Amino acid sequence: MEREVVPWDNAEPLSGPIGVPLVDLLDRVLATGVVISGDLVIAIADVPLVRLSLHALLSSVNERVPAPWADGGPL
Amino acid sequence: MTECGPGLPEADALYVFAVCREPDPAVIADLRGIATGAPLRLLRFGELAAIVQTVRAADFTDEAWQARMSDRGELERYARAHHHVVSAAAASCPTVPLPLATLYHGEERASQALFAETERFRAALKRTTGHSEWGVKVYAGEPPTADPEPGALPPRVPDTGGGRLRPAPGAGLAYLERKRGVQARRERRHEDALRSAETVDAAFQKVAAAGRRLRLQPQESAGKGRLQVLNATYLVGEHRSAELAELARALRASTGTEIEISGPWVPYSFVGEV
Numbered sequence: 001m002e003r004e005v006v007p008w009d010n011a012e013p014l015s016g017p018i019g020v021p022l023v024d025l026l027d028r029v030l031a032t033g034v035v036i037s038g039d040l041v042i043a044i045a046d047v048p049l050v051r052l053s054l055h056a057l058l059s060s061v062n063e064r065v066p067a068p069w070a071d072g073g074p075l
Numbered sequence: 076m077t078e079c080g081p082g083l084p085e086a087d088a089l090y091v092f093a094v095c096r097e098p099d100p101a102v103i104a105d106l107r108g109i110a111t112g113a114p115l116r117l118l119r120f121g122e123l124a125a126i127v128q129t130v131r132a133a134d135f136t137d138e139a140w141q142a143r144m145s146d147r148g149e150l151e152r153y154a155r156a157h158h159h160v161v162s163a164a165a166a167s168c169p170t171v172p173l174p175l176a177t178l179y180h181g182e183e184r185a186s187q188a189l190f191a192e193t194e195r196f197r198a199a200l201k202r203t204t205g206h207s208e209w210g211v212k213v214y215a216g217e218p219p220t221a222d223p224e225p226g227a228l229p230p231r232v233p234d235t236g237g238g239r240l241r242p243a244p245g246a247g248l249a250y251l252e253r254k255r256g257v258q259a260r261r262e263r264r265h266e267d268a269l270r271s272a273e274t275v276d277a278a279f280q281k282v283a284a285a286g287r288r289l290r291l292q293p294q295e296s297a298g299k300g301r302l303q304v305l306n307a308t309y310l311v312g313e314h315r316s317a318e319l320a321e322l323a324r325a326l327r328a329s330t331g332t333e334i335e336i337s338g339p340w341v342p343y344s345f346v347g348e349v
Contacts, residue, residue: 020158020337022151024210027289027306028343029154029161029175 088132089118089179092160094125094171094189094196102167109156110134118182120190123197126164127185135178165341171199172343199346206284206310207339209319212292213275213305214333215268265302271330272305278326282318283309287344304332310345311338 090109103115103126113129133139143149154175161172179185189196280286289306311319316339323334 020155022147022154023292024337025154025158026150027210027292027308028208028340029157029172 086132086180087129088135089182089185090128090130090135091118091173091177091179091185091189092126092128092157093164093173094123095164096123096169096200098124098126098164098168098170102163103160106160106163107156108160109153115160118185118189120186121193123189123193125185125189126160127182130178132178132180135176140176161341161343169200169204170341171196171203171346172341202285203310203342203345206312206342206345207316208308208342208344209283209311209316209336209338210289210308210340211275211279211305211323212303212307212335212337213268213272214335215264215271215302215304216331216333268302268304268332271332274330275305275326275332275334276307278322279307279309279319282315282322283311285310285345289344301333308340308344310342 092108092115098117100117103117106115108115108128110128110130112131115126115128117124118127119125143153157175161170164170165172179188276286276288286307286309289308291303291306294301294303319336319338323336326332327334
């Protein structure tokens with residue numbers, strides 16, 4: 001049977017559907033889009049969760065992660 | 076379907092990927108979605124439809140996500156699974172992506188909540204139809220090979236007395252001057268790069284319908300020794316997207332920075348309040 005391979009088929013992190021770097025993907029799939037209130041996972045897009053958990057991983061996605069400069073860079 | 080509280084571990088939840096206008100059910104039929112088991116389906120509300128999947132509520136609690144987000148591999152799989160569905164939908168119809176992990180206790184709750192936001196979805200569709208999102212990242216140019224001998228000791232001359240070496244007169248001062256020069260050059264490089272970032276942003280803004288600055292990505296993801304000075308994203312009309320590569324080439328040449336373009340993205344960054 002022919003079926004498109006999806007990320008879920010493999011336990012390993014894949015390059016993904018169109019080879020998007022994870023860090024760029026997370027910039028977009030977290031806390032962007034039309035944020036509507038869900039019933040579960042209230043804190044997913046919230047600073048504490050993202051900061052605490054992601055900081056160690058990628059630290060790209062929230063306001064408080066320091067930029068490469070002490071002054072916060074160009075933002 | 077009855078509504079279930081979060082306390083029931085066997086309860087189902089509804090995961091929402093995106094909201095579309097007139098989606099083709101065939102497009103999502105073969106996608107696996109975010110969890111094994113239930114197929115993806117459409118949940119219609121008003122004139123719009125959401126792409127949803129029934130999942131086990133117990134697998135998608137705050138705690139479960141906490142654990143997931145502490146594991147890079149897991150996080151990546153979920154992010155990509157989400158993105159895969161969103162991208163597939165957007166390729167076939169006007170689509171508003173929702174952020175990772177929007178979940179409801181049941182179909183009724185989801186319909187209600189989505190229906191209540193119809194106006195925002197409509198506005199987002201209006202803004203983004205016929206447009207794509209393009210990421211633009213700028214890195215400072217190559218660092219100048221400033222310090223010829225990093226940490227080099229000042230030159231020494233033989234000490235007439237005991238045969239030991241000792242610094243030549245003025246060598247310490249020269250050393251400090253050199254160090255100061257390195258620091259100044261480094262600062263200048265930062266300033267130049269930041270100015271270039273502004274130039275690049277302004278140029279892309281002219282082509283784009285809208286633009287946003289994202290957080291600068293840390294050095295470890297930017298790559299060793301690369302200094303990111305701009306992480307921006309732009310909403311660009313499809314008729315103008317062909318101009319972007321040429322624009323980047325021109326800006327690379329005029330600013331001396333490294334410029335990376337990614338896209339087209341589903342306009343994740345431009346469906347919320349811009």
